[in-house]
Amino acid sequence: MNTSDKGFSEAERNGLYRAIRERRDVRSQFLSDPIPPEVLVRLLQAAHHAPSVGFMQPWDFIVIDSLEVRQAVRVIFEQENQKAAENYAGERADLYRHLKLEGILESPTNLCITCDRRRGGPHVLGRNTILETDLFSVCLAVQNLWLAARAEGIGVGWVSILDQERLAETLELPDEVYPVAYLCLGYVSEFLPRPELEAKGWRSRLPIHELVHGNGWGQPLEDGPLKIALHEQEM
Numbered sequence: 298m299n300t301s302d303k304g305f306s307e308a309e310r311n312g313l314y315r316a317i318r319e320r321r322d323v324r325s326q327f328l329s330d331p332i333p334p335e336v337l338v339r340l341l342q343a344a345h346h347a348p349s350v351g352f353m354q355p356w357d358f359i360v361i362d363s364l365e366v367r368q369a370v371r372v373i374f375e376q377e378n379q380k381a382a383e384n385y386a387g388e389r390a391d392l393y394r395h396l397k398l399e400g401i402l403e404s405p406t407n408l409c410i411t412c413d414r415r416r417g418g419p420h421v422l423g424r425n426t427i428l429e430t431d432l433f434s435v436c437l438a439v440q441n442l443w444l445a446a447r448a449e450g451i452g453v454g455w456v457s458i459l460d461q462e463r464l465a466e467t468l469e470l471p472d473e474v475y476p477v478a479y480l481c482l483g484y485v486s487e488f489l490p491r492p493e494l495e496a497k498g499w500r501s502r503l504p505i506h507e508l509v510h511g512n513g514w515g516q517p518l519e520d521g522p523l524k525i526a527l528h529e530q531e532m
């Protein structure tokens with residue numbers, strides 16, 4: 298075995314886990330400094346190296362710096378956010394209305410990552426039964442970009458409080474192209490130490506040991522080292 302086929306060095310592993318642990322969804326801390334082209338290309342390349350069903354690579358990337366387009370998307374957000382707020386009552390509604398849930402205008406670059414549902418023709422290897430695997434693949438591209446961005450000191454915020462049809466119209470997407478992720482990108486004043494929704498009292502991270510089952514849904518793990526490590530080991 299070549300040494301490069303073994304696990305990474307400790308420093309490299311630490312770097313990867315740090316990016317995973319310290320990645321944040323950013324909406325309140327954007328700076329207006331532009332992202333240099335070579336850095337943006339590194340992020341796009343990270344996304345493009347994601348796994349995809351049958352190597353379909355169903356993604357395209359729409360880089361949006363036009364204020365006019367961003368303002369149009371912001372209007373869609375405002376309307377959908379009003380509707381979303383009506384799902385809550387009392388204190389929860391007040392809290393919801395105080396949450397900042399997008400940074401469309403404050404971030405210098407918006408990026409829409411789409412899924413071309415026809416790419417690769419009618420028979421994509423691995424997508425015969427589960428048609429959504431193309432969408433899953435695009436989500437992995439989003440995550441690659443999100444982690445690479447963290448390592449570059451760039452914040453990413455995913456805005457999904459949007460009407461997909463109106464978004465597709467605004468971005469002039471063809472019928473077969475679905476806008477999976479609308480992302481805001483930019484350098485930040487800080488990365489919060491924990492999710493903003495947790496800091497604001499909306500929802501907390503669930504304990505991992507409650508989410509790990511053994512051999513079937515709802516079955517506890519056998520008593521043993523895995524169970525002990527799950528209780529003891531922090532990320």
Ligand SMILES: Cc1cc2c(cc1C)N(C[C@H](O)[C@H](O)[C@H](O)COP(=O)(O)O)c1[nH]c(=O)[nH]c(=O)c1N2
Binds near residue numbers: 324
């Ligand atoms: C598919 C999807 C869609 C959205 C999000 C995420 C994902 C994965 N998140 C971000 C989300 O709130 C955030 O990831 C969690 O709160 C956890 O925080 P960190 O990402 O760990 O900072 C998000 N945040 C927000 O402010 N407005 C939004 O519309 C969305 N939409």
